[in-house]
Amino acid sequence: MTPADARLTPEAFARARAFLLERGRPLEASRFRQVFEDGAPQDVLAALRAYRNPDGGFGRALAPDVRAPLSSVLATAYALRVLHDLDVPASEPLLADAVGWLRLRLQVEDGGSVWPILPPEAKAYPHAPQWSQAEPGELARAFGGFRIHPRAEIVARLWHWPDLLPAGLLLQLTVEVRDAVLEGLDPGDVNGHHVAAVFAQSEDVPEEHRRPVLEYLHDVLPERVARTPEDVAGPALSALMAAPTPASPLAHTLEAPLAAALSHLLTSQDEDGAWGPRWDWGGTFPEVWPQAEADWRSVLTLEALLTLRAWRRL
Numbered sequence: 001m002t003p004a005d006a007r008l009t010p011e012a013f014a015r016a017r018a019f020l021l022e023r024g025r026p027l028e029a030s031r032f033r034q035v036f037e038d039g040a041p042q043d044v045l046a047a048l049r050a051y052r053n054p055d056g057g058f059g060r061a062l063a064p065d066v067r068a069p070l071s072s073v074l075a076t077a078y079a080l081r082v083l084h085d086l087d088v089p090a091s092e093p094l095l096a097d098a099v100g101w102l103r104l105r106l107q108v109e110d111g112g113s114v115w116p117i118l119p120p121e122a123k124a125y126p127h128a129p130q131w132s133q134a135e136p137g138e139l140a141r142a143f144g145g146f147r148i149h150p151r152a153e154i155v156a157r158l159w160h161w162p163d164l165l166p167a168g169l170l171l172q173l174t175v176e177v178r179d180a181v182l183e184g185l186d187p188g189d190v191n192g193h194h195v196a197a198v199f200a201q202s203e204d205v206p207e208e209h210r211r212p213v214l215e216y217l218h219d220v221l222p223e224r225v226a227r228t229p230e231d232v233a234g235p236a237l238s239a240l241m242a243a244p245t246p247a248s249p250l251a252h253t254l255e256a257p258l259a260a261a262l263s264h265l266l267t268s269q270d271e272d273g274a275w276g277p278r279w280d281w282g283g284t285f286p287e288v289w290p291q292a293e294a295d296w297r298s299v300l301t302l303e304a305l306l307t308l309r310a311w312r313r314l
Helices: 010-023 026-036 041-049 075-086 093-105 120-124 138-141 151-158 167-182 190-201 207-223 255-267 290-311
Strands: 107-109 113-114
Touching: 010 026, 010 190, 010 290, 026 041, 026 075, 026 255, 026 290, 075 093, 075 151, 093 207, 093 290, 113 167, 151 167, 167 207, 190 207, 255 290
Parallel strands: none
Antiparallel strands: 107 113
């Protein structure tokens, strides 16, 4: 365990910077420059535009574990995250087109209107095992009918630009997300807890809807996030996924596991300056996994630096 006030050394930061700028994807390199070196937001938009399809959605391996070029909700939700971090105006074409694409992909199910996370055609392209669609409906069953993931995060982001959807539709989606989470999250559902935390802690979401979710997470997360060094280093839910900054409302509840997660983050940097994934594709698509891993190293290295910056550990 590192000391509570431990920080990433200047040398380690320099190695991470060199990795991103020399070997990272253009998207993460431009985001690094924008955050740490006063780079132009337009450079980030230009890099993000490379993943946009003519239909307005995003694909082209923006989400590294799905290599399909066609648009998917998974990749488009990732693009929304980037646009949200940039605080782009509602008039930004990349945003408006993405929201228009998402609106056309809404499907009415028993749990309300949901977004299927991947199109069936994506199975024809290399992907991680969790995105398998060998049988019809396999993804929907694995992800709870998409009632929480990816819906909770998308809805939370869209409240930052509420005029891009009809007010009634956005409110309906919000209520459906709230009710789905309050029915209870599977303790092992890492993605579900993550996106529920995004929803509950987004100040854009009306408080009357996010507050009950926040109270629920306050109750269940302390027993569900990784606490031991072994768990923190594995695929379990990281406290940093639930409370990514000290200002996160869940941070106080998760004080001890957050300390463990930050300690692991500080000590898990590789010699080349990058942070790598804690998973692989289990031997599937062995010819493609090295490129997916390289993309993930770019994504995770930027995320590590942003997290350490938020927690004043640089």
